[in-house]
Amino acid sequence: MVLSAVKWVPVPIRTHIITEKDDIVEVVLKYTSPVAESGDIIVIAESPVAIAQGRAVLSSSMKSGLLARFLSKFPNKDGSLGTPEAMQLAINEVGTFRIILGALAAALGKMVGRKGDFYRVAGRDLAKIDDIAGTLPPYDRYIVPGPKNPKEITDKIFKKTGITTVIADINDIKCVDILAISGKVKEKEFIEILKNNPLGNDDQQTPIVVLKRV
Numbered sequence: 001m002v003l004s005a006v007k008w009v010p011v012p013i014r015t016h017i018i019t020e021k022d023d024i025v026e027v028v029l030k031y032t033s034p035v036a037e038s039g040d041i042i043v044i045a046e047s048p049v050a051i052a053q054g055r056a057v058l059s060s061s062m063k064s065g066l067l068a069r070f071l072s073k074f075p076n077k078d079g080s081l082g083t084p085e086a087m088q089l090a091i092n093e094v095g096t097f098r099i100i101l102g103a104l105a106a107a108l109g110k111m112v113g114r115k116g117d118f119y120r121v122a123g124r125d126l127a128k129i130d131d132i133a134g135t136l137p138p139y140d141r142y143i144v145p146g147p148k149n150p151k152e153i154t155d156k157i158f159k160k161t162g163i164t165t166v167i168a169d170i171n172d173i174k175c176v177d178i179l180a181i182s183g184k185v186k187e188k189e190f191i192e193i194l195k196n197n198p199l200g201n202d203d204q205q206t207p208i209v210v211l212k213r214v
Helices: 024-032 046-052 066-071 084-094 096-111 117-122 124-128 150-161 187-194
Strands: 008-013 041-045 164-170 176-182 208-213
Touching: 024 041, 024 046, 024 150, 024 208, 041 046, 041 150, 046 150, 046 164, 066 084, 066 096, 084 096, 084 124, 096 117, 117 124, 124 176, 150 164, 150 176, 164 187, 176 187
Parallel strands: 041 164
Antiparallel strands: 008 208, 041 208, 164 176
16 A cells, blocks of 8 residues: 555644653653554654754753864754754764765855755765754753664564654655654655654654554
């Protein structure tokens, strides 16, 4: 069955504020067990997964260097790396050399009208960094990189529940990035379903959604 040809209704799941003290697998099981059934799909926002892994960094604690301050002038300010602190975190994640190569690739790509070369060279995971804007307090003061080993998490949930589980990075301009998926469906089938972003990481406090087929 093709997922995009089926009508799906998102059921947002409101949770407590997830912190580094939480086990994200147990959180998902706790909140979805009264709702999720066989044939449903569990979708989890990537930021709470990373937060539970202890990967959130207080912005004011990030000392940005000269390179980070310079390079942060170039990305779109609505993007992930538009502040010196976020750019410094990117440098810390992959190293100065890859960031410089990515910046050079971006400059050359721009000359020929091509976008995305920075992330293709420096690393796709850097696009998953969430800067401080638009995040639920107290994490509106934190920078949150993407989670580590997301497939391990979806595998654990799928093994315990038998329900297809997805970790996704979705924004409000219809960009969908599937970080991990465990189940019997293909990644490309989720793109159209999730474009309207049923997740809510801000004051909605609904970082988990159960998709139900009707």
